[in-house]
Amino acid sequence: MALLRLVLFGLFEAMHNSTTTVMLIELFPAHMRTTGSAIGYNLGAALVAGPGPLIAAALAATGHGRALPAVYIAGVALICTAVLWRMLPETRERGLGLEGDHSVRPPTTPKQNISVPS
Numbered sequence: 001m002a003l004l005r006l007v008l009f010g011l012f013e014a015m016h017n018s019t020t021t022v023m024l025i026e027l028f029p030a031h032m033r034t035t036g037s038a039i040g041y042n043l044g045a046a047l048v049a050g051p052g053p054l055i056a057a058a059l060a061a062t063g064h065g066r067a068l069p070a071v072y073i074a075g076v077a078l079i080c081t082a083v084l085w086r087m088l089p090e091t092r093e094r095g096l097g098l099e100g101d102h103s104v105r106p107p108t109t110p111k112q113n114i115s116v117p118s
Helices: 002-027 030-049 052-061 068-087
Strands: none
Touching: 002 030, 052 068
16 A cells, blocks of 8 residues: 555656646746746745645644645645646747747748659
8 A cells, every 4th residue: 555655646746847847947048947947946845835834734733634734735736726827828839949038939841842743
C-alpha cells in the first residue's frame, strides 16, 4: 500500500513539475527568462506555500475533522487554477528564441514539390 501511495505521489508531482516548468519558460522572453521565472516561482511559493503548513496545523487543531487541511489545500489549488486560467496569455504561436518580444511566428506549411511539365 505504501508503494502505491509513493507511485501516485510521484505521478502527481511529475505532472505538476512538468507543467510549471513549461508555463514559466513560455511567460518570459529569452533575455529575462531565468530571472523572471525564478522571481515568479519563488515569490508565489513564499506567499502561498510558506504559511501553508501553519494554516493546515491550525485547521487540524480545531478538532472539526482530519480532512480540513486537505480541504484548505484543495481550495488554494482551485483558486490558483481559476486565476491562472483567467490571466495567463495564450502562447501557442509565440517563439521562444532570442527575439525578446515574443513576436508571433507565421504558421509553417510543408513545402510542396510542384513540378511543371515541359
